[in-house]
Amino acid sequence: xxxxxxxxxxxxxxxxxxxxxxxxxxxxxxxxxxxxxxxxxxxxxxxxxxxxxxxxxxxxxxxxxxxxxxxxxxxxxxxxxxxxxxxxxxxxxxxxxxxxxxxxxxxxxxxxxxxxxxxxxxxxxxxxxxxxxxxxxxxxxxxxxxxxxxxxxxxxxxxxxxxxxxxxxxxxxxxxxxxxxxxxxxxxxxxxxxxxxxxxxxxxxxxxxxxxxxxxxxxxxxxxxxxxxxxxxxxxxxxxxxxxxxxxxxxxxxxxxxxxxxxxxxxxxxxxxxxxxxxxxxxxxxxxxxxxxxxxxxxxxxxxxxxxxxxxxxxxxxxxxxxxxxxxxxxxxxxxxxxxxxxxxxxxxxxxxxxxxxxxxxx
Numbered sequence: 001x002x003x004x005x006x007x008x009x010x011x012x013x014x015x016x017x018x019x020x021x022x023x024x025x026x027x028x029x030x031x032x033x034x035x036x037x038x039x040x041x042x043x044x045x046x047x048x049x050x051x052x053x054x055x056x057x058x059x060x061x062x063x064x065x066x067x068x069x070x071x072x073x074x075x076x077x078x079x080x081x082x083x084x085x086x087x088x089x090x091x092x093x094x095x096x097x098x099x100x101x102x103x104x105x106x107x108x109x110x111x112x113x114x115x116x117x118x119x120x121x122x123x124x125x126x127x128x129x130x131x132x133x134x135x136x137x138x139x140x141x142x143x144x145x146x147x148x149x150x151x152x153x154x155x156x157x158x159x160x161x162x163x164x165x166x167x168x169x170x171x172x173x174x175x176x177x178x179x180x181x182x183x184x185x186x187x188x189x190x191x192x193x194x195x196x197x198x199x200x201x202x203x204x205x206x207x208x209x210x211x212x213x214x215x216x217x218x219x220x221x222x223x224x225x226x227x228x229x230x231x232x233x234x235x236x237x238x239x240x241x242x243x244x245x246x247x248x249x250x251x252x253x254x255x256x257x258x259x260x261x262x263x264x265x266x267x268x269x270x271x272x273x274x275x276x277x278x279x280x281x282x283x284x285x286x287x288x289x290x291x292x293x294x295x296x297x298x299x300x301x302x303x304x305x306x307x308x309x310x311x312x313x314x315x316x317x318x319x320x321x322x323x324x325x326x327x328x329x330x331x332x333x334x335x336x337x338x339x340x341x342x343x344x345x346x347x348x349x350x351x352x353x354x355x356x357x358x359x360x361x362x363x
Contacts, residue, residue, distance in 0.1 A: 034092025130243025179285025
């Protein structure tokens with residue numbers, strides 16, 4: 001029997017704790033990444049942190065260029081503009097200092113040009129800080145305008161997570177990170193289902209990493225509820241574990257199931273109808289409650305965890321009209337038709353979606 005070749009990319013350095021930012025010069029030197037740095041940040045809170053990083057690196061002899069990601073949502077043009085900058089200034093490494101938008105743009109542009117990427121998160125809202133995956137909406141936008149081959153990103157070579165910085169982010173972002181993490185329970189169950197029904201490749205190692213990430217926040221709920229640096233450290237550790245699980249699997253399978261399809265479906269509906277969607281992790285958390293019910297696993301336990309750490313558990317708390325929750329449930333199976341989940345091939349009817357959302361008290 002012959003086995004396929006597997007390629008796994010992992011971060012070589014993970015530095016986490018108060019004042020971790022001060023270790024950036026050491027990390028870049030230790031990895032022999034060169035002296036020309038492209039610093040990518042957002043335009044508000046993250047820009048202030050990026051300015052500190054700029055001064056730190058400049059004082060240590062690095063030549064630093066700054067690039068600001070201003071649009072929301074980001075598109076392929078943001079990535080193209082950063083790629084042009086990278087070509088022009090000859091930067092040897094890309095630092096993404098910020099949240100999801102910044103990470104996505106920096107991660108993808110660096111992959112296009114085969115430049116190493118360092119993740120410097122300013123919030124703990126999603127597992128993209130450690131994964132080789134970018135957000136669904138950006139992947140879709142890039143694929144439509146440039147081709148699917150341009151959606152392939154790579155894992156960061158290093159993660160520098162300053163817990164004192166991340167502690168200053170909103171409590172909502174921490175709750176979103178927990179929602180994203182608890183949803184790994186659904187993702188792994190969906191993956192197992194696909195293995196049984198379709199014979200899909202399944203990695204016990206990757207699945208175990210994803211479930212461990214969910215368990216870290218589940219058992220640390222009391223700490224997370226209090227907040228502060230200890231809570232941030234707990235969530236960031238779990239997010240990194242989840243990101244690594246995707247590197248092991250070579251896909252987002254261990255971290256993204258029917259609950260993520262529901263969240264993506266809501267995002268698309270928000271673009272179509274003009275309402276504001278909630279944070280990705282929060283939508284995934286609510287999705288996890290409903291998908292757990294379909295899987296016949298303990299959805300009440302998942303909901304109680306979300307309540308304890310202050311995350312939304314229903315449409316009202318998400319700030320989304322119940323009709324869009326139902327609509328998203330009926331359309332979710334179409335988002336990635338090649339990926340079998342508990343939603344099945346045909347998905348849910350409107351009546352089934354209304355019943356599911358009602359029985360789990362989401363609407």
